[in-house]
Amino acid sequence: MSQLQSLRGMVDLLPEQTRRWQAVEAVARDHFRRAGVEEIRTPLLEVTDLFARGIGEGTDVVGKEMYSFLDRGERSCTLRPEGTASVVRAAVQHGLLSQGAQKLWYTGPMFRYERPQAGRQRQFHQIGVECIGVSSARSDVEAIALAWDLLAALGVQGLELEINSLGTPEDRQHYRAQLVAWLQERQDQLDADSQERLSTNPLRILDSKNKATQALLADAPTLLEALSPESAQRFEQVQALLGQLAIPFRVNTRLVRGLDYYGHTAFEITSDQLGAQSTVCGGGRYDGLVEQLGGAATPAIGWALGMERLLLVLEAAAKANPEGPAAQLTAPTPPTVYLVNRGEAAEAAALGLARNLRQAGLAVELDGSGAAFGKQFKRADRCGAPWALVLGDGEVEQGQVRLKALRGDADEQTLAWADPTTDLPLLLNALQQR
Structure with missing residues (x-):
């Protein structure tokens, strides 16, 4: 009889790895406790419509990567591909938003059918924060600082914050028209995926990993140029507040997030601990999502970090500095x-x-x-x-x-x-x- 193996992209966490994960989770739990962020736990399985409405049917996640099936009641169900939509659904369903602004965090597995690679599997794990019911530029910066300080406390080195503004839906619609017109004139120079996205989700072309497309986009119009005066002023406030907190940042006009619900501030935190810049955390503002999922219009911002990628970064940090916090965190705890x-x-x-x-x-x-x-x-x-x-x-x-x-x-x-x-x-x- 042949030996059974785990499915491709589904990875076992052995005791040594589990110990490291628990250490990271313990630091995160204490970090969030001191910031008044409470834990929420949502189901792994949701109705497919939650993600189709929340993430966007034109995204790669919904169109190509979700694990969906019909249950015995002929309902389309999906293993959650990300955490935000589930947290917002839970907050709406249980009336949490009637109790004022909510600062919530979660951890657990997500599922996407994509090519497994180092630091990213088909079952992957995230720690995320959702601040629902807050609208100010200051709340954006508080959320970013929570992520930045957590990574620093874990001992991650070489951190860099990249930010951009995606503006309002009207700003993006205006920019989308400009970008599509510009790209259509150069369509034959785009890679195949970008040509497909041109009619479905053209802003995602800005995030293309194809080097030729990246070079072409160097001369493309930017979203920042299409922002309304109010959106531009808000983004300036975010930058000023980051400066006050001495959190270094770089404006990346090509930074877009892969999910349709983002607007205004978008950000990624990268580390050079693995040799090249590698994203360990990403997020942004999503003021329209609560209403899309059946709640009242409610502003919100959130982020998530990938545990698999983070653990690779921490292992590299521990090797680079055997006496540093990352090494202490990943070291075994011997019995007395x-x-x-x-x-x-x-x-x-x-x-x-x-x-x-x-x-x-x-x-x-x-x-x-x-x-x-x-x-x-x-x-x-x-x-x-x-x-x-x-x-x-x-x-x-x-x-x-x-x-x-x-x-x-x-x-x-x-x-x-x-x-x-x-x-x-x-x-x-x-x-x-x-």
Whole structure:
């Protein structure tokens, strides 16, 4: 019988990787707590119409990449390809917006049928923030600062913020007409994907990765030139506030987001930690989305970062600076004690001793191999524990356990432990003082 394998683009997270993910999530959770951002959890599966209406039927995500199927009730369902639409749907459905502005964050898997590559799989994971019910330029900058400071706290180096304004729907419509007219005169110079987008979603051509198309676009009209005076003034306020916070940025007039709901401020945060600039976070303002999904007209801004790409960046940062925060974050957390034990009586006693120490708050790894003491000590040393407790049948008979330092040159001690009500506190005290 052939061995079963995971589907292409669906990747297992093994214990070492999971530990790193948990460390990132813990930093993010504390970061958001201090900013008054509350967690929300939404289903993996939604009605397809949520994303068709929210993301836009002309986008690559909806047109080519979604995992959609009919359920037993003949309803079209989709595994969520992004988090924003689900969060907005939940906020509308449960009346959260009647309680005032909402600052929400989420984490979890998303699904897109695209070519797997380093840092991006068909099942990928995001951490995202949605600030719903806020409209000012200041709220844009607060959202950007949340992302920037989180990445800095994680130890990501070489950060660069790129911003652009997509203006109002009227601004974009005006610009779209200018851009299409300009591109139609040069249609034969566009790559195949861009020629297709010319009639469906021409603004996405600005984000083309084709080098020839990028070179051609250098002379194209820009969205900034099409902004109304009010939109231009708003974008100037965003830049001024970023300057006040000393967050460096670069205006990128070609920056557009791949989802139709964005308007006004759009941004990406990149890092050169992998050698070339690599996007680790992106987002923007989406004032029309709540109304598109059945709620009242409500301003909002949000962003998301990809966990797979972020972990690659953190691994590179840890190698570049072994003493830096990224290295500390991705380093394993060793147990306080490794319990070496051998012999019939010792193995039975070690089980109870490990349990008592764990209940008292210590991290204890119990060796269950029954191997020779020498092999167990090698494993104890590899796991990084600073201390080993050694329990053999002789120690059990005498009601004792040996405490041996695995790091440093502290003298070995023999401690009593047989009666947990009287001896365990002494043992704990000896461990915790070292």
